[in-house]
Amino acid sequence: MTMVQALNAAMDEMLTRNGDVVVLGEDVGYFGGVFRCTEGLQRKHGRTRVFDTPITEAGIMGIAVGMAAYGLRPVAEMQFADYIYPACDQLISEAARLRYRSAGEFTAPVTVRAPYGGGIFGGQTHSQSPEAIFTHVAGIKTVIPSTPFDAKGLLISAIEDDDPVMFFEPKRLYNGPFEGYHDRPVVPWSRHPASEVPEGHYAIPLGKAxxxxxxxxxxxxxxxxxxxxxxxxxxxxxxxxxxxxxxxxxxxxxxxxxxxxxxxxxxxxxxxxxxxxxxxxxxxxxxxxxxxxxxxxxxxxxxxxxxxxxxxxxxxxxxxxxxxxxxxxxxxxx
The missing domain is CATH 3.40.50.920 (Rossmann fold)
Structure with a gap:
């Protein structure tokens, strides 16, 4: 699998296993996402489980926090990590603190997926790496996979976690690892040992290098x-x-x-x-x-x-x- 396919498989698995899981974001439904990470999920699971939102990151995050407090497990996609800043108040002030300020009565099992980093010549508004901002916020977990195998197992763990998780996806790795020189060819995932992704459910524990x-x-x-x-x-x-x-x-x-x-x-x-x-x-x-x-x-x-x-x-x-x-x-x- 490529990393895109592994991420898709993780969401498909969790949508199938748990009726409380929903996927939301800009173009994640019929279009299947800008990078096709959600391709086919709406067709398989329906428009109430995988649905498009207006172009409003604050709205996406606010909806996801409300769903999580209600008992659902939303997987919210920010189309690019660069667009997440309008959503930060909802994520930091509400989701990250909900368990603490309710003394454990409520949790915020929100997974926020965001393609991040450079490598696609996207310029200043499609290439940022803001992970350090979220590592500073108590109550948020921050995850970044490097292989298709890890991407599926870590995303499943993130969705199953009862706390908010920022899940950054390196765009340069979506279809194969790039060694770092612009004149070196992409190494296809098909020739990479970590592209072997098991079918079905498996979870990689968060916090393990x-x-x-x-x-x-x-x-x-x-x-x-x-x-x-x-x-x-x-x-x-x-x-x-x-x-x-x-x-x-x-x-x-x-x-x-x-x-x-x-x-x-x-x-x-x-x-x-x-x-x-x-x-x-x-x-x-x-x-x-x-x-x-x-x-x-x-x-x-x-x-x-x-x-x-x-x-x-x-x-x-x-x-x-x-x-x-x-x-x-x-x-x-x-």
């Missing part, structure tokens, strides 16, 4: 598209790097991070979002707090630039294998 490459010299922490770019960088730099795919940013798997960094003594953190205030800063602080006496070199971060998304310089903005390889060599020289 995956070791996608074992190594002893340095730990690379990454998520989403950057997992594949980090794999290319470790290969190109010929470094014995251990790569952790975090999969869930909140709750983050600090046990897996600690075990890996204590083993390697070095850490490089990679994400596509801008550097200042990015989630890499939180990861760096956690590594310093938990592994200080095991570190043999300063922690390195490889990130996007501290600028609005530069449409004309998209591939220079992305952390590519060359930039990551430079960071790997620096920490290895310490």
């Amino acid at each position: 995956a070791t996608v490459r074992s190594g002893a010299a340095v730990t690379i922490l990454a998520y989403g598209t950057m997992v594949h770019v980090a794999l290319a960088a470790a290969r190109d730099a010929q470094v014995d790097a251990e790569i952790l795919d975090l999969r869930t940013l909140v709750p983050v798997d600090i046990e897996a991070i600690e075990a890996s960094v204590r083993k390697t003594g070095r850490c490089v953190i990679v994400h596509e979002a801008t550097r200042t205030g990015g989630f890499g800063a939180e990861l760096s602080a956690l590594v310093q707090e938990h592994c200080f006496h095991h570190l043999e070199a300063p922690i390195e971060r490889v990130t996007g630039w501290d600028t609005p998304y530069p449409h004309a310089f998209e591939w220079e903005y992305f952390p590519g294998p060359a930039r990551i390889a430079e960071a790997l060599r620096r920490v290895m020289e310490e």
Whole structure:
């Protein structure tokens, strides 16, 4: 499966298993979504289970919060992560706090799906990576898959969770992993081991990282598209790097991070979002707090630039294998 197909399979499975699950958003019904993630779901499950909304992100989120409080499990699609900001008041002020301010009487089992990141030449309004904003909000879980297998299992877990989940989907991975150079071909998912997606129901627990490459010299922490770019960088730099795919940013798997960094003594953190205030800063602080006496070199971060998304310089903005390889060599020289 591609990641698009895996996400579709997850929603299909949950719509079939649980009558409280509904899917809503702009063009998710008859059209099947801009990226076709919901294709065929309305035809199979009906217009009361999978339905289109007006172009109003605040309205989509407000409707989803009300449905969740009523007892449903809405899966709300934001057509692009860049469009989510009008919905933030409903998500942050209402959904994230509902369990706490009702002393557990109500929950908000809302899953918010959002294609995020660059790679499609979408410019400043279709390419942002705002994950760090939501990791700062208590009560929201933040999930970012990097493979079709993980996408299905994590989305099922998100829909089954009783708290709101921000589910960011890397657009560059929808149809195959891109290694990070604009002149390198897309690797088809059909030739990738993580494209094997089981039929039926399976869930990947939120908060559990995956070791996608074992190594002893340095730990690379990454998520989403950057997992594949980090794999290319470790290969190109010929470094014995251990790569952790975090999969869930909140709750983050600090046990897996600690075990890996204590083993390697070095850490490089990679994400596509801008550097200042990015989630890499939180990861760096956690590594310093938990592994200080095991570190043999300063922690390195490889990130996007501290600028609005530069449409004309998209591939220079992305952390590519060359930039990551430079960071790997620096920490290895310490």
